[in-house]
Each structure stands twice: as C-alpha cells, then as structure tokens.
Amino acid sequence: MIVTEYGLVQRAQAGDRAALGDLLIAHQTQMYRMAYLYVHNEADALDVVQETALQATKSIRKLRQPEYFKTWLLRILINVAKQQIRGKPPAPLPAAKAVYQPDLAQRQDLLQLLAGLSEKRRLPIVLFYYNGLTLKEISAVLHIPVGTVKSRMNRGLAQLRVEGGKMDAQQN
Structure with missing residues (x-):
C-alpha cells in the first residue's frame, strides 16, 4: 500500500508517532542541508535538525494545512537555525580539500x-x-x-x- 505524505501528516496529527517519525526521516536530508547552510558546521546543523524535530513533534497538531507539511517544517527549521546563530559570530565554512x-x-x-x-x-x-x-x-x-x-x-x-x-x- 502506498502511503502519501498527506496521509502520514493526518495520522501524525492524530497522535501516531510512527507516522511523524516517517515524515521526519523522509525530510532529514533536506533539513540537514538547510541547517548546514545556516550554521556552517555539522554539529550545530545536527542540533538544529534535532530541535526542529522536537518542535515539530510538539506542534504537529497545530498544523492547519497538512498539504504544506514540508514548508511548515522548513519554516520551523529556519527559525531554529536563526535562534542558534543569534548572538554568535558567523562560523567560517570548513576548508575544502x-x-x-x-x-x-x-x-x-x-x-x-x-x-x-x-x-x-x-x-x-x-x-x-x-x-x-x-x-x-x-x-x-x-x-x-x-x-x-x-x-x-x-x-x-x-x-x-x-x-x-x-x-x-x-x-x-
């Protein structure tokens, strides 16, 4: 059976933690990339992704339009990343080999x-x-x-x- 993202979001809003876990796993690469572009290092990017997942878990029932789950999740991530870097000097990008x-x-x-x-x-x-x-x-x-x-x-x-x-x- 093919489960759509919309269906997973509805299940997650109804309290299905496994459905929310599946959604977060499906978007983890995008979340990490976006976080890394903000914080410029792996450890902080992983912290941003983790905090985003926590906030999404706490507020999934407040999502009014399940079809916009991805944009909602990225908005949370952007806000978390901004909070993380607020007050810190910009981290340099690691040197490439x-x-x-x-x-x-x-x-x-x-x-x-x-x-x-x-x-x-x-x-x-x-x-x-x-x-x-x-x-x-x-x-x-x-x-x-x-x-x-x-x-x-x-x-x-x-x-x-x-x-x-x-x-x-x-x-x-």
Whole structure:
C-alpha cells in the first residue's frame, strides 16, 4: 500500500508517532542541508535538525494545512537555525580539500558565494535549488508574494554570477 505524505501528516496529527517519525526521516536530508547552510558546521546543523524535530513533534497538531507539511517544517527549521546563530559570530565554512576532492572544492566555493548573499536573496535560492520547493511553496515558507520570491532569486543569482566571475578571475 502506498502511503502519501498527506496521509502520514493526518495520522501524525492524530497522535501516531510512527507516522511523524516517517515524515521526519523522509525530510532529514533536506533539513540537514538547510541547517548546514545556516550554521556552517555539522554539529550545530545536527542540533538544529534535532530541535526542529522536537518542535515539530510538539506542534504537529497545530498544523492547519497538512498539504504544506514540508514548508511548515522548513519554516520551523529556519527559525531554529536563526535562534542558534543569534548572538554568535558567523562560523567560517570548513576548508575544502581541493587536492583530493575537486568536486568538494567547487561545492565549497558555491557555499562561500551563497554565504555572501543577504538572507533575503539566499533563502529563496537555497529553498528552490537545494530543497526542491516550488516558487509557491517558497512563498508560503517565507510569507512573501511569489513575485517577491522571483525577484529575490533573480537578484541573488545575478549576484552569484558576478561574484563567481570575480572568484574565477582571482584563481586564474
């Protein structure tokens, strides 16, 4: 039997802890990626994911629209990550081992470029490209109109192209 996410959310809201566990497991990779982009280290990212799961467990019955579980969960995660980094100096991204892992070095460059964007421009890009959310879902997560999502993404991507070009020029 195929169980839909919507069905799992309804079961979780009715008190089925196993259904909630299945939902959290299904989204753990996306949650970790998003958390890591905020806190820049594995231990803190895992703490953010754990706290997000705890808060989701406590408030799953308050979710009014089960079809938006994923956006609701990511909104919780963003708030938890912001709380975690509030008052802390920004953590540097760990150094990449470019000699042995060139793909990791390229990803590291991209993470550094993303870290250089304002949060308003970075979040829509991360939610779209790293988490696979639609523009409408991003709009719901960030509580902004779809047109604003599009313009922030376009401006952020343009800034990434400019900064990436500068980085390439410096490396050559």
